[in-house]
Amino acid sequence: MTALNVRPATDRRGGIRRGQRWPARCLELLRNVSLRKSFMTFAVALFAAALVFPSRDGLAEQVAAPALTVSVTTPAQRDWPETVPASGWLKPWQEAIIASETAGLRITDILVDVGSVVTKGQTLVRLSQDSALADLRKQEAAVVTAQANLAKAKANADRARQLRSSGALSVEKITEYLADEQTATASLASEEAALDSTKIKLAQTTITAVDDGMITSRSAELGAVVSAGTELFRLVRQQKVEWQAEVSARYLPRISEGLKVEINGADALSVQGRVRLVGPSVSTDTSRAIVYVALPADVRPRVGLYVTGNIELQATPALAVPETAIVFRDGINYVFIADGDKRVRRVRVETGRRNNAEVEVVSGIGPSSQVVKSGGAFLSDNDVVKIAEKD
Structure with missing residues (x-):
């Protein structure tokens, strides 16, 4: 049919009046243009979808990319003592108290201080010795006098023993001489004991350490007059x-x-x-x-x-993992376990004793679990990882 170059009758709005029909060739041309537009629109949409949504193979590759390279280990069996x-x-x-044994003497020298390490017998403090030396000289003289009295009494007693059988001396006089000898002997012993006491008092003017150790406190003050029992130092025995x-x-x-x-x-x-x-x-x-x-x-x-x-x-058995394997989040301890598909799984654990950079795991994992040694803080549950090393 030959196309007619005629314009169909239209209504006032430019549309085809009801009952009017386009010639067949015109309808075919319009149909072809519409199909081209639809095809172009579909192609553009398909291209845009390809850009926005990757292919299934590309998506699988993206998902399979590892989040981190980690090393894994199995828990170690240890025998740790319970603490x-x-x-x-x-x-x-032991603490020793060093005090004065004599009274009424003045401190003239202090030879140690707090922190001093001393040995047994070492001089710590000296007291005034003037009165003690005077008493010593007086007592030594008393001993000499007692020795002289004893010598005289002994001579009289010996003479009385010799004349006892002759009758030149009365029994009463002989008894007196023998008694004087015994009295002089006792007097000498008493004076010698007093001399020893005086020497002790003189020795007490020098205060020494009672044992090896270290001075931890000092109460002694230079010039102070001490009384018997006054604490001067405290000593840690043998340090x-x-x-x-x-x-x-x-x-x-x-x-x-x-x-x-x-x-x-x-x-x-x-x-x-x-x-x-x-x-x-x-x-x-x-x-x-x-x-x-x-x-x-x-x-x-x-x-x-x-x-x-x-x-x-x-000692008791313990299942131990490295301290670096423990991840602490929200007040709970976790470890990451590597599965066969190279994914990690977060597992809650209860910890116990610690020793030599290891932590006891009381519950949550078994002895054959593949535990991520370190880097767990950067992982999430079900992450894909690359296993670099296995202990």
Whole structure:
């Protein structure tokens, strides 16, 4: 059919009146234009979708990209001792009080101070010796007099013994001479004892250390007149310091002499000790007992420090992982377990003892679990990882 170049009748709005029809060729041309527009619109939409949404293979590759390269390990079986927490004061093993034994003498010399290390018999303080020396000379003279009296009485007694059988001396006189001899002998012994006492008092004017140790306090003042029993110094015997650790009474049946103790020192260094004595009584206020811990001879911490530590009881098995494997989030401990598909799974665990950069895992994992050693803080549950090394 030949196309007619005629315009169909339209209504006022430019539309085709009802009942009017386009010629067939015109309808075919319009149909082809509409199809081209639809095809172009579909192609543009398909291209845009390809840009926005990757292919299934590309999406799989993107998902499979590892989040982190990690090393995994299996928990180690350890035999760790069970520990009892304790705290207490560092105090002297034994403390000696050095005091004056004489009265009424003045301090003339002070030869040591707080912190001085002294040896047994070393002179610490000197007192005035003038009166003691005068008493010594007086008593020495009294001894000489007593010796002379004894010599005279002895001569008379010897003569009386020789003349007893001759009758030249009466029995009464002989008895008197013999009694004078005994009195002179006793008098000499008394004066010699008084001389020894005077020498002791003279020796007491020099105050010495009663044992090896270190001076921890000083009350002596130069020029002070002391009385008998006046405390002048305090001495830590042999410089031995012990830890008086307070522990709960429920642990006492399991604590015995010789157990190993680890003390956390004030300078962040640990000190090893041994239980020396378990206190026989329990405080009624705190229900705690004192355990006396002996320190090594070469360890001399400051007396008076309050420290904490642990008393090691019998060893028990422990399932241990490195400290770096533990992830602490929201007050809960977790570890990440690597599965066969190279994904990690976050598992909640309960921890226990710690030793040598390892932590005991009480529950949550088994001995064959593949635990991520470190880097767990950067992982999330179900992440894909690359395993670099396996212990």
